[in-house]
Amino acid sequence: xxxxxxxxxxxxxxxxxxxxxxxxxxxxxxxxxxxxxxxxxxxxxxxxxxxxxxxxxxxxxxxxxxxxxxxxxxxxxxxxxxxxxxxxxxxxxxxxxxxxxxxxxxxxxxxxxxxxxxxxxxxxxxxxxxxxxxxxxxxxxxxxxxxxxxxxxxxxxxxxxxxxxxxxxxxxxxxxxxxxxxxxxxxxxxxxxxxxxxxxxxxxxxxxxxxxxxxxxxxxxxxxxxxxxxxxxxxxxxxxxxxxxxxxxxxxxxxxxxxxxxxxx
Amino acid sequence: xxxxxxxxxxxxxxxxxxxxxxxxxxxxxxxxxxxxxxxxxxxxxxxxxxxxxxxxxxxxxxxxxxxxxxxxxxxxxxxxxxxxxxxxxxxxxxxxxxxxxxxxxxxxxxxxxxxxxxxxxxxxxxxxxxxxxxxxxxxxxxxxxxxxxxxxxxxxxxxxxxxxxxxxxxxxxxxxxxxxxxxxxxxxxxxxxxxxxxxxxxxxxxxxxxxxxxxxxxxxxxxxxxxxxxxxxxxxxxxxxxxxxxxxxxx
Numbered sequence: 001x002x003x004x005x006x007x008x009x010x011x012x013x014x015x016x017x018x019x020x021x022x023x024x025x026x027x028x029x030x031x032x033x034x035x036x037x038x039x040x041x042x043x044x045x046x047x048x049x050x051x052x053x054x055x056x057x058x059x060x061x062x063x064x065x066x067x068x069x070x071x072x073x074x075x076x077x078x079x080x081x082x083x084x085x086x087x088x089x090x091x092x093x094x095x096x097x098x099x100x101x102x103x104x105x106x107x108x109x110x111x112x113x114x115x116x117x118x119x120x121x122x123x124x125x126x127x128x129x130x131x132x133x134x135x136x137x138x139x140x141x142x143x144x145x146x147x148x149x150x151x152x153x154x155x156x157x158x159x160x161x162x163x164x165x166x167x168x169x170x171x172x173x174x175x176x177x178x179x180x181x182x183x184x185x186x187x188x189x190x191x192x193x194x195x196x197x198x199x200x201x202x203x204x205x206x207x208x209x210x211x212x213x214x215x216x217x218x219x220x221x222x223x224x225x226x227x228x229x230x231x232x233x234x235x236x237x238x239x240x241x242x243x244x245x246x247x248x249x250x251x252x253x254x255x256x257x258x259x260x261x262x263x264x265x
Numbered sequence: 266x267x268x269x270x271x272x273x274x275x276x277x278x279x280x281x282x283x284x285x286x287x288x289x290x291x292x293x294x295x296x297x298x299x300x301x302x303x304x305x306x307x308x309x310x311x312x313x314x315x316x317x318x319x320x321x322x323x324x325x326x327x328x329x330x331x332x333x334x335x336x337x338x339x340x341x342x343x344x345x346x347x348x349x350x351x352x353x354x355x356x357x358x359x360x361x362x363x364x365x366x367x368x369x370x371x372x373x374x375x376x377x378x379x380x381x382x383x384x385x386x387x388x389x390x391x392x393x394x395x396x397x398x399x400x401x402x403x404x405x406x407x408x409x410x411x412x413x414x415x416x417x418x419x420x421x422x423x424x425x426x427x428x429x430x431x432x433x434x435x436x437x438x439x440x441x442x443x444x445x446x447x448x449x450x451x452x453x454x455x456x457x458x459x460x461x462x463x464x465x466x467x468x469x470x471x472x473x474x475x476x477x478x479x480x481x482x483x484x485x486x487x488x489x490x491x492x493x494x495x496x497x498x499x500x501x502x503x504x505x506x507x508x509x510x511x512x513x514x515x516x
Contacts (some may be wrong), residue, residue, distance in 0.1 A: 059325060139356060139359075140360060140362060140363070143356060143360035144362070145323065145346075145353075146353070146356075147349065147350065147354075147373075147374035147422065148349045148350035148374055148378040148425065148426060157373055158364065159347055162363060165364070242405040242406065243404055244401045244402065245401055245402075
């Protein structure tokens with residue numbers, strides 16, 4: 001190492017990017033992977049829990065089902081409360097070290113990371129999905145039931161598509177939170193962006209410069225995520241315009257799929 | 266009951282409905298014959314809508330029987346979803362599915378519930394959308410339509426499952442006055458074609474001109490039940506007279 005050491009802030013920034021850019025980007029990749037997979041699995045968990053929590057129990061439901069439902073609801077409520085009510089950094093420690101101590105499972109740090117992020121996101125998403133479902137006008141459910149749909153069909157074709165559209169901003173929120181909060185997984189040595197930054201900073205004791213670069217990388221990731229999600233949101237809202245159909249009976253292919261003929265933006 | 270000669274397809278016996286401590290329906294009895302067009306009139310809060318909602322079990326009756334085609338639909342063995350495909354419903358607030366186009370609204374039940382092929386469901390949906398004059402709008406979404414258009418689509422959606430009876434819960438109450446006519450016109454046509462209908466309505470002229478029978482309800486009981494001529498022309502009960510008098514004053 002004969003080269004002169006940089007003397008200015010930007011000199012250091014350039015130096016660090018040259019030296020550690022690859023390592024930081026790799027860390028950023030791990031962060032993104034954890035955040036995206038964790039959010040997706042979390043959404044799946046949340047969707048499942050949210051749907052089960054809104055299963056209607058009427059006076060016609062038989063007693064066995066009622067008792068089973070009570071038990072399931074208790075377990076799900078406990079899950080949501082516990083994982084929302086404890087810090088993810090602590091959950092990471094408990095899962096990573098606890099799996100070894102209690103179950104004798106030698107879990108990789110990465111696997112523990114996926115697990116913690118997914119389960120944590122699931123607990124928040126469960127509440128979001130539940131909120132999304134109960135926010136749908138009761139008339140929609142009634143209309144679906146009035147044309148003969150059962151609970152599952154009503155959920156699948158009418159309520160969930162609308163609820164999902166409404167909770168898209170919240171899913172985006174969760175993704176962004178996860179991109180940032182996976183940084184706590186450094187405590188179990190997951191080599192995500194924060195962990196990579198800390199290692200890089202430690203070599204030359206240039207904490208400010210390294211974390212300045214880290215900051216920029218985090219922001220680029222969250223900003224890109226929010227823009228991409230906004231795009232999906234707009235697409236889900238559907239076309240703002242529609243075409244009148246002159247003689248629909250004459251052209252059966254013109255109705256489905258409504259791809260090319262639909263106007264609007 | 267009054268004028269039916271045919272065997273009833275729907276019979277309501279001793280229907281009682283409580284909401285908590287409040288008794289909303291007190292011992293309702295009536296029969297519906299094939300092709301009857303029954304208008305149910307009465308003040309707000311008289312239990313008209315609750316009775317209608319009990320008929321297709323959106324509200325569970327507290328006690329009583331609902332006999333449809335000879336079977337009690339309140340038996341625990343009865344498949345409620347299947348029963349509902351035979352008793353359609355049109356709501357005051359339309360309740361079109363906002364995540365679907367007009368055509369999809371009319372196809373979703375035939376496809377997912379009745380397991381018709383998409384092509385068959387599409388043909389049926391188009392037939393009824395044509396009938397209500399909305400065939401041009403199949404690609405529109407509900408929030409792009411006016412109230413009257415929405416309600417006509419809702420009627421087509423209900424007809425697409427080919428119900429034996431169609432229930433209307435104040436179908437024109439949420440509409441601007443100029444849109445009421447287009448919906449009533451569709452309903453008049455259906456009545457002339459012999460569809461069995463029960464219509465909760467405040468449109469007295471429609472009730473008088475179109476229905477084969479008028480039921481006047483007050484405080485959860487059926488006060489008067491007869492032909493339009495009987496109920497509007499020579500009401501037997503004091504309360505019916507008062508209600509109709511107040512109504513003619515107000516309009």
